[in-house]
Amino acid sequence: MRYLTSGESHGKQLTTIIEGLPARMPLLKKDIDESLLRRQKGHGRGRRMQIEKDLVEITSGVRHGYTLGSPIALVVNNDDFKSWVNIMGEDPVEEDEKIRRVVTRPRPGHADLNGALKYGHRDMRNVLERSSARETTVRVAAGAVAKILLKQLGIEVVGYVKEIAGIRAKEIDTLSVQERFDISDASPVRVLDKDVEQEMMDRIDQAKKDGDSIGGVCEVYVEGMPAGVGSYVHYDRKLDAKLAGSVMSINAFKGAEIGIGFEAARKNGSEVHDEIAWNEERGYYRKTNRLGGFEGGMTTGMPIVIKGVMKPIPTLYKPLQSVDIDTKEPFNASIERSDSCAVPAAAVVMEHVIAFELAKAITEQFPSDQFPQLKKAIDAYREEIRCF
Numbered sequence: 001m002r003y004l005t006s007g008e009s010h011g012k013q014l015t016t017i018i019e020g021l022p023a024r025m026p027l028l029k030k031d032i033d034e035s036l037l038r039r040q041k042g043h044g045r046g047r048r049m050q051i052e053k054d055l056v057e058i059t060s061g062v063r064h065g066y067t068l069g070s071p072i073a074l075v076v077n078n079d080d081f082k083s084w085v086n087i088m089g090e091d092p093v094e095e096d097e098k099i100r101r102v103v104t105r106p107r108p109g110h111a112d113l114n115g116a117l118k119y120g121h122r123d124m125r126n127v128l129e130r131s132s133a134r135e136t137t138v139r140v141a142a143g144a145v146a147k148i149l150l151k152q153l154g155i156e157v158v159g160y161v162k163e164i165a166g167i168r169a170k171e172i173d174t175l176s177v178q179e180r181f182d183i184s185d186a187s188p189v190r191v192l193d194k195d196v197e198q199e200m201m202d203r204i205d206q207a208k209k210d211g212d213s214i215g216g217v218c219e220v221y222v223e224g225m226p227a228g229v230g231s232y233v234h235y236d237r238k239l240d241a242k243l244a245g246s247v248m249s250i251n252a253f254k255g256a257e258i259g260i261g262f263e264a265a266r267k268n269g270s271e272v273h274d275e276i277a278w279n280e281e282r283g284y285y286r287k288t289n290r291l292g293g294f295e296g297g298m299t300t301g302m303p304i305v306i307k308g309v310m311k312p313i314p315t316l317y318k319p320l321q322s323v324d325i326d327t328k329e330p331f332n333a334s335i336e337r338s339d340s341c342a343v344p345a346a347a348v349v350m351e352h353v354i355a356f357e358l359a360k361a362i363t364e365q366f367p368s369d370q371f372p373q374l375k376k377a378i379d380a381y382r383e384e385i386r387c388f
């Protein structure tokens, strides 16, 4: 399975094409829309999210609620495009820089300057339109399809906020996947404890008032993955590495951590590794899950627990100093609009990005043209390893 995305932030629409999904898998538009809606929520977002109402159109690969085995194309419109037709249209427009809203002032922390240097764009709008996290809309759409596949195989994936600007959510290690779903709705910030929730929102409001931005930590929890998915045989087939890579591919994410992650550096082996046990019902399992569901680049069958760190948003109302690429003069520009914190939305993005990577790994390990065959193959494998 693979997917491509296309689309600019203020262009007409965003598109993703997913290839490699088996035929005859139930797939409904409403399930994708549900994910898209969750990504739009969250305290700290700017005005743009009030303009957009993200809904998917499935334009190919699905008929009467089932996949055909052909590429699936999903489209999401940018409602904001109507205000940007002259600026974003494909036809040449007059050279008036105001009409084209030419950008010559790169924001520290965004892709503006490096993208301009790489592609030779003297108008950095040509960079920011694509580097914008607006693209995560269709990444979520692709991930929603992956989630549907996983769910029907008994695999649940859920993402939520762990920390915002140093304010930590209450420990949720003992919660079931269902209980984690209850806090996965990003509206406005969802954590277990209402006081912590309020504290996080106040901190976001403060950042906004100060013209600043804040980041945080998201966590994704996966239940139901059978042991042995991924591989130790080749470096590029290690599934934990792929998951970490996919987290790092999300805009503004600066690191990923599986299980206790960096904490392992400060502990003894006896406090890090998870003892192995077996019983008739579960087969092999670990008594603890400090390694977060991975050993040797393969799943252990225990829940996958992965965190991602999101840096503060780069566009600041109180901007840092930069240099205008036309005049080479320093400047401190004011901006039109931006999110001040997008961690709750990013948790939803992370959930979907991880889901796609897992669905990809499953379909690679159990290649099947038809979804019922895939389901049978996984069921048989689960039974085989339980009694192994």
Ligand SMILES: Cc1cc2nc3c(=O)[nH]c(=O)nc-3n(C[C@H](O)[C@H](O)[C@H](O)COP(=O)(O)O)c2cc1C
Binding pocket: 046, 109, 110, 111, 131, 132, 133, 136, 250, 251, 252, 253, 313, 314, 315, 337, 338, 339, 340, 342, 345, 346, 349
């Ligand atoms: C959901 C989401 C919303 C974001 N919103 C903004 C925003 O409003 N303004 C901004 O400057 N960056 C925003 N970002 C972050 C930038 O897209 C990101 O920092 C930029 O693409 C540069 O990439 P890098 O930070 O990974 O190096 C957002 C990121 C995510 C995941």
Ligand SMILES: C=C(O[C@@H]1CC(C(=O)O)=C[C@@H](OP(=O)(O)O)[C@H]1O)C(=O)O
Binding pocket: 009, 046, 047, 048, 049, 052, 131, 132, 133, 134, 136, 137, 251, 337, 338, 339
């Ligand atoms: C549009 C989305 O996020 C955008 C991500 C983003 C950026 O620079 O990454 C900048 C902002 O865009 P705008 O300049 O149009 O307000 C965010 O709103 C979205 O998440 O759907």
